[in-house]
Amino acid sequence: MAIEREHWKNRTSFILAAIGSAVGLGNVWRFPYVAYQSGGGAFLIPYFIALFTAGIPMLVLEMGLGQRLQKAAPEVFGSIRKGLEWFGWWALCLGGGIVVYYSTVLSWSWVYLWHSIKLSWANQEELFFMQEILQRSSGPGEIGAPIWYMVVGMFLTWLSIYLILRKGVRSVEKVIYVTVPLPMILLTILLIRGLTLPGAMDGIRYYLTPDFSMLRNPSIWLRAYGQIFFSLSLAFGVMIAYGSFLDRKSEITNSAFITGLANCGTSFFAGFAVFSMLGYLAKVQGLPLPEVTTSGTGLAFVTYPTAITMLPALNSVIGIVFFITLLTLGIDSAFSLQEAFTAGIRDKWGGSQEKLTLYFTIIAFFISLIFTTRGGFYWFDIVDKWICDFGLVTVGLGQCIIIGYIYNLRDFKDYLNHVSEIHLGAWWIVAIRYVTPVVLFTILIMNVRAEIIETYGGYPRWASVVGGWGVIVLSVILGYFLWRKPIKNNE
Numbered sequence: 001m002a003i004e005r006e007h008w009k010n011r012t013s014f015i016l017a018a019i020g021s022a023v024g025l026g027n028v029w030r031f032p033y034v035a036y037q038s039g040g041g042a043f044l045i046p047y048f049i050a051l052f053t054a055g056i057p058m059l060v061l062e063m064g065l066g067q068r069l070q071k072a073a074p075e076v077f078g079s080i081r082k083g084l085e086w087f088g089w090w091a092l093c094l095g096g097g098i099v100v101y102y103s104t105v106l107s108w109s110w111v112y113l114w115h116s117i118k119l120s121w122a123n124q125e126e127l128f129f130m131q132e133i134l135q136r137s138s139g140p141g142e143i144g145a146p147i148w149y150m151v152v153g154m155f156l157t158w159l160s161i162y163l164i165l166r167k168g169v170r171s172v173e174k175v176i177y178v179t180v181p182l183p184m185i186l187l188t189i190l191l192i193r194g195l196t197l198p199g200a201m202d203g204i205r206y207y208l209t210p211d212f213s214m215l216r217n218p219s220i221w222l223r224a225y226g227q228i229f230f231s232l233s234l235a236f237g238v239m240i241a242y243g244s245f246l247d248r249k250s251e252i253t254n255s256a257f258i259t260g261l262a263n264c265g266t267s268f269f270a271g272f273a274v275f276s277m278l279g280y281l282a283k284v285q286g287l288p289l290p291e292v293t294t295s296g297t298g299l300a301f302v303t304y305p306t307a308i309t310m311l312p313a314l315n316s317v318i319g320i321v322f323f324i325t326l327l328t329l330g331i332d333s334a335f336s337l338q339e340a341f342t343a344g345i346r347d348k349w350g351g352s353q354e355k356l357t358l359y360f361t362i363i364a365f366f367i368s369l370i371f372t373t374r375g376g377f378y379w380f381d382i383v384d385k386w387i388c389d390f391g392l393v394t395v396g397l398g399q400c401i402i403i404g405y406i407y408n409l410r411d412f413k414d415y416l417n418h419v420s421e422i423h424l425g426a427w428w429i430v431a432i433r434y435v436t437p438v439v440l441f442t443i444l445i446m447n448v449r450a451e452i453i454e455t456y457g458g459y460p461r462w463a464s465v466v467g468g469w470g471v472i473v474l475s476v477i478l479g480y481f482l483w484r485k486p487i488k489n490n491e
């Protein structure tokens, strides 16, 4: 298409947007828990090794491909070999799946933000979340109608995404100057509040006490790599699209290092905010710490609210701060996925950013309504599990193979070194060709094996076939359809 590609105003915008995408809910509700369970302070060793041997090399690769070829994922892969365009579409379709369920968490956050004013959940947090808010049905088979307040939350989420993406890079650039620093400031407020409570130090000690014997367990290493991939927003075409909005001479490697380190630093930091609060909660409830320690939705919508109820003062304020933190953390991750998708569409068929964004938002809004139903929670859980554990891992693996073995990797490395501040050595080649694919392949095999032995989450098999494998197959088909759909002769 002959449309002039938009570009970031400067490098700061690009780096902030990349950090905004990477730093998300995963940093707050997953990292601290994974670290605590996987050796505490000792987990930082595999985590940082994973960051340097796979995370940053893949970030460099994705950002660099986008920048060099000035295209989003489908055309990047399509220009390497024709048929591979399909692979790029597949990645984007999986990303589309993520944004649809990621928005669910944001919709709950809106609902909770409202309830923070009165602390409506007080003293019955679990019941409140599962029964009053989610009105959870007996299983995935019983879906029911969308629940109105979650639909409102969903609407606010998609409206925000639409308004932010409407003018493309131009409007994103304005928003990230707020949505990237703000959650950091809010996390600091939560941390200060947490640290000044009794029991906080016990919590932190729990979080960080190193258990080096854990490092002998290979599954801890795999967890570290798994955590890195999702956290850096890899394998869904996001960093490729963001890289494609850089102009041709832009620096890559140092920006990737900054993004990777900022993301992991935020995770580590968030752990202090979370565990100081958990330490307090354990103390006031007189429970051992492991009993109050959770991750995911349980942490954000049950455990943390419980701690908020028990605070000596300013409960509502801290509640509001917490849910605004979740919203600002999540929104830039969500819109980065959508932008990766629409950038792919625009590359191939042209069209105005505003219209494409509108269409995507409306379609995604309607699809996401499934998650606002009484059975929605189960489907949310299943889709999340499959896209991350099977989709992401397979795309990541494919990406390493395509770039490592089909693309001219050495020439690409020379190109990156030519434009970049930090020079890549042979380690980068080793990371892309050997370390990352071997690790991803192992994770994939282990995940498939685990699923064969026992269905995830105790759901009936049909539910994981429909919501899990079904979604993966659907994304493959949709990817195929987008690949084959001809380019119209416009203009």
Ligand code: PHE
Binding pocket: 021, 022, 023, 024, 025, 026, 027, 098, 230, 231, 232, 233, 234, 236, 238, 333, 334, 336, 337
């Ligand atoms: N990195 C985001 C997080 O940690 C999630 C995400 C994954 C965003 C993939 C975009 C793409 O929450």
